[in-house]
Amino acid sequence: MTADPPMVPVIDDYAGLLLIGDPHVMATPPGHRLDDYCRTIRGKLQFCLELARDRRALPIILGDLFHVPRDNPNALLVDLMELFRPHRPWVLVGNHDKYEARLTRDVSLSVLDAAGVIRLLDQPGPVAELVIADRRVLLGAAPDWTEIPTVVDRNGCDWVIWVSHHNLSFPDYEAGRVKLREIPGIDLVVNGHIHTPKPPQQRGRTLWLNPGSIVRISRSRITRALAPVVTLWTPVGPALESIEVPHRPFDEVFPPLAEDEGESGSAADQSLFIKGLENLSLRRSSEGIGLKSFLEDNLTQDDAVDGIIWDLYREVVERGQEK
Numbered sequence: 120m121t122a123d124p125p126m127v128p129v130i131d132d133y134a135g136l137l138l139i140g141d142p143h144v145m146a147t148p149p150g151h152r153l154d155d156y157c158r159t160i161r162g163k164l165q166f167c168l169e170l171a172r173d174r175r176a177l178p179i180i181l182g183d184l185f186h187v188p189r190d191n192p193n194a195l196l197v198d199l200m201e202l203f204r205p206h207r208p209w210v211l212v213g214n215h216d217k218y219e220a221r222l223t224r225d226v227s228l229s230v231l232d233a234a235g236v237i238r239l240l241d242q243p244g245p246v247a248e249l250v251i252a253d254r255r256v257l258l259g260a261a262p263d264w265t266e267i268p269t270v271v272d273r274n275g276c277d278w279v280i281w282v283s284h285h286n287l288s289f290p291d292y293e294a295g296r297v298k299l300r301e302i303p304g305i306d307l308v309v310n311g312h313i314h315t316p317k318p319p320q321q322r323g324r325t326l327w328l329n330p331g332s333i334v335r336i337s338r339s340r341i342t343r344a345l346a347p348v349v350t351l352w353t354p355v356g357p358a359l360e361s362i363e364v365p366h367r368p369f370d371e372v373f374p375p376l377a378e379d380e381g382e383s384g385s386a387a388d389q390s391l392f393i394k395g396l397e398n399l400s401l402r403r404s405s406e407g408i409g410l411k412s413f414l415e416d417n418l419t420q421d422d423a424v425d426g427i428i429w430d431l432y433r434e435v436v437e438r439g440q441e442k
């Protein structure tokens with residue numbers, strides 16, 4: 120028995136693609152966020168989906184729709200179903216969407232898929248041939264931990280675009296593992312996963328794009344300087360347009376970032392340690408990340424008392440998360 124090649128459905132009447140980086144939806148604030156994060160991120164997604172509708176663009180989420188793969192409250196899933204249903208975004212599978220490195224029936228993304236409110240991009244390879252502004256566009260996907268192809272048959276398409284969720288070797292990105300290179304047959308690769316936007320890189324006829332996440336999660340000088348964007352691609356021109364996603368000032372969603380933050384203080388100065396703990400209680404993060412970085416800056420690991428504090432930290436924070 121010979122298997123037929125997978126059918127690639129043809130979808131027409133779009134004017135472009137709206138590429139939306141790593142939303143990391145979560146009921147409680149991740150990282151150092153201090154705001155009503157769940158409301159914030161739903162608002163950002165709503166902005167993106169309405170923008171896509173207004174510009175007649177197909178919305179594509181570039182992976183990590185969720186911050187944690189399972190056990191998201193039902194109310195949050197119902198909110199997302201209502202938000203997504205009129206738009207039906209296409210959603211690439213990211214590393215945060217999977218539990219123990221697998222996309223199973225019990226992850227939240229599978230619930231949205233079963234509800235029919237998203238189109239799940241969970242397999243590597245060509246996904247669909249679209250007609251965008253009268254051009255034929257082949258869209259392909261490379262979900263987390265799958266291969267980006269080395270060559271693609273264009274099948275007569277005017278444009279070939281791949282979405283990925285990989286550690287790509289953009290300049291100044293130390294965790295990069297996948298070399299940027301020309302991929303014969305691919306015009307544009309748009310990557311999620313790397314939350315900091317990177318300048319586009321041209322390699323031969325392949326353009327590599329990393330627009331970054333629509334939400335700021337880590338608290339750093341780099342994040343402080345960022346304005347989250349989404350990217351609208353249209354084949355006319357062709358054009359790539361960065362559109363800023365509404366966001367509040369860094370200092371309203373993160374605890375203050377001190378100029379000397381991260382530098383070790385005097386180990387002997389116990390009163391500063393206590394003072395720091397008091398400050399921490401004022402800017403508590405639900406994941407304990409603020410506490411962890413505070414302890415890392417102030418404890419040495421080889422002191423007996425420090426060991427007890429770390430044991431307590433693990434008992435309180437890590438057992439609660441069970442990651």
Ligand SMILES: [Mn+2]
Pocket residue numbers: 141143182183213215312313314
């Ligand atoms: Mn991510």
